[in-house]
Amino acid sequence: MQGTVGELGEFGLIKELTARLQPTPAVDLGPGDDAAVVRAPDGRVVATTDVLVEGRHFRRDWSTAYDVGRKSAAQNLADIAAMGAVPTAILLGLVAPADLPTTWATELMDGLRDECQVAGAAVVGGDVVRGDTITLAITALGDLQGRAPVVRSGAQAGDVVAVTGWLGWSAAGLTVLQRGFRSPRAFVEAHRRPEPPYHAGPAAAELGATAMIDVSDGLVADLGHVAKASGVDIDLRAADFDIPAQMADIGQAVGVDPLVWVLSGGEDHAIVATFPAAAQLPARWRVIGEVVRVAGPSRGGRVTVDGAPWDRVGGWDHFAE
Ligand SMILES: Nc1ncnc2c1ncn2[C@@H]1O[C@H](COP(=O)(O)OP(=O)(O)O)[C@@H](O)[C@H]1O
Numbered sequence: 001m002q003g004t005v006g007e008l009g010e011f012g013l014i015k016e017l018t019a020r021l022q023p024t025p026a027v028d029l030g031p032g033d034d035a036a037v038v039r040a041p042d043g044r045v046v047a048t049t050d051v052l053v054e055g056r057h058f059r060r061d062w063s064t065a066y067d068v069g070r071k072s073a074a075q076n077l078a079d080i081a082a083m084g085a086v087p088t089a090i091l092l093g094l095v096a097p098a099d100l101p102t103t104w105a106t107e108l109m110d111g112l113r114d115e116c117q118v119a120g121a122a123v124v125g126g127d128v129v130r131g132d133t134i135t136l137a138i139t140a141l142g143d144l145q146g147r148a149p150v151v152r153s154g155a156q157a158g159d160v161v162a163v164t165g166w167l168g169w170s171a172a173g174l175t176v177l178q179r180g181f182r183s184p185r186a187f188v189e190a191h192r193r194p195e196p197p198y199h200a201g202p203a204a205a206e207l208g209a210t211a212m213i214d215v216s217d218g219l220v221a222d223l224g225h226v227a228k229a230s231g232v233d234i235d236l237r238a239a240d241f242d243i244p245a246q247m248a249d250i251g252q253a254v255g256v257d258p259l260v261w262v263l264s265g266g267e268d269h270a271i272v273a274t275f276p277a278a279a280q281l282p283a284r285w286r287v288i289g290e291v292v293r294v295a296g297p298s299r300g301g302r303v304t305v306d307g308a309p310w311d312r313v314g315g316w317d318h319f320a321e
């Protein structure tokens with residue numbers, strides 16, 4: 001293998017990347033033709049895309065290429081799970097400078113492939129373009145297996161709000177990395193390689209979830225999208241969030257209230273959903289609040305914590321700074 005992607009050339013790079021992939025049952029035709037053919041037994045395909053840019057979503061001195069691959073796939077596959085669908089495939093649009101070491105690109109592909117495998121999906125294609133900033137434009141596809149999609153707009157007053165997966169770990173890891181540390185490892189690793197609970201999305205759909213979203217920008221911010229789309233308000237109970245002792249310790253060490261990481265930190269890709277109050281919650285979901293009817297002329301969209309607005313730190317917004 002040659003040293004850089006510039007030396008390898010576009011088609012050499014595509015060959016290197018696709019050689020690392022394997023067929024899986026949901027894929028009728030993998031990369032190599034004008035498009036891939038992904039089986040969708042019920043005739044519908046769930047599709048989503050997220051772009052990741054060096055310096056904004058990841059740093060090469062904080063994460064390995066393999067980590068970036070795992071995280072980029074996870075971020076996209078979590079959106080599929082949050083619809084109540086089973087991930088089937090992703091496509092990778094890769095923008096790379098010519099002096100990018102080939103090993104960075106191939107290790108990225110290994111990470112994408114392995115995270116897809118965790119979710120039961122496969123990389124089925126992509127594109128390679130030269131550009132100044134490493135950019136990954138990923139499309140993920142999924143299969144609803146005959147279920148109705150669980151949308152953001154279905155929450156009803158009286159529903160409970162429940163969550164599964166990690167909350168605040170990635171944000172705590174980001175804080176320590178930003179301060180020049182590489183530990184505690186548990187948080188830094190959570191930032192480098194989030195672990196979305198993929199299976200929980202379809203399981204919640206089966207058990208009657210009324211609305212669902214993955215937490216990419218922050219729990220309060222993402223629940224705000226559910227509340228707005230559903231025309232309801234949501235009240236969370238701070239006491240229902242168990243702050244792990246390790247997180248409390250690192251919060252104290254860096255002077256951050258860990259509740260801020262839990263309520264405003266994104267990128268763990270936990271899955272949060274609303275369920276009818278009488279519903280039997282799937283295993284490993286924690287109730288964290290309730291959906292409340294909007295008061296007065298408001299159209300809803302408010303997320304409060306113990307009845308008060310959460311205005312301490314907003315969620316991630318690409319154009320806020
Ligand atoms: N450039 C765009 N063109 C069309 N739809 C977009 C665009 N950017 C975002 N959206 C849509 O807006 C919604 C919210 O996007 P986003 O906040 O990125 O969701 P998520 O956090 O789940 O990735 C999604 O349905 C997404 O598909």
Ligand SMILES: Cc1ncc(C[n+]2csc(CCOP(=O)(O)OP(=O)(O)O)c2C)c(N)n1
Pocket residue numbers: 050051055056057058059075174216217265266267316318
């Ligand atoms: C170098 C670096 N700085 C800051 C962050 C924090 N960060 C970047 S994007 C983001 C939010 C999630 O990404 P986004 O593109 O909004 O994904 P989506 O909501 O569309 O799933 C966060 C918390 C990071 N991951 N890496």
Ligand SMILES: [Mg+2]
Pocket residue numbers: 049050
């Ligand atoms: Mg997005």
Ligand SMILES: [Mg+2]
Pocket residue numbers: 078079082213214215216
């Ligand atoms: Mg999402």
Ligand SMILES: [Mg+2]
Pocket residue numbers: 216217316
């Ligand atoms: Mg976002």
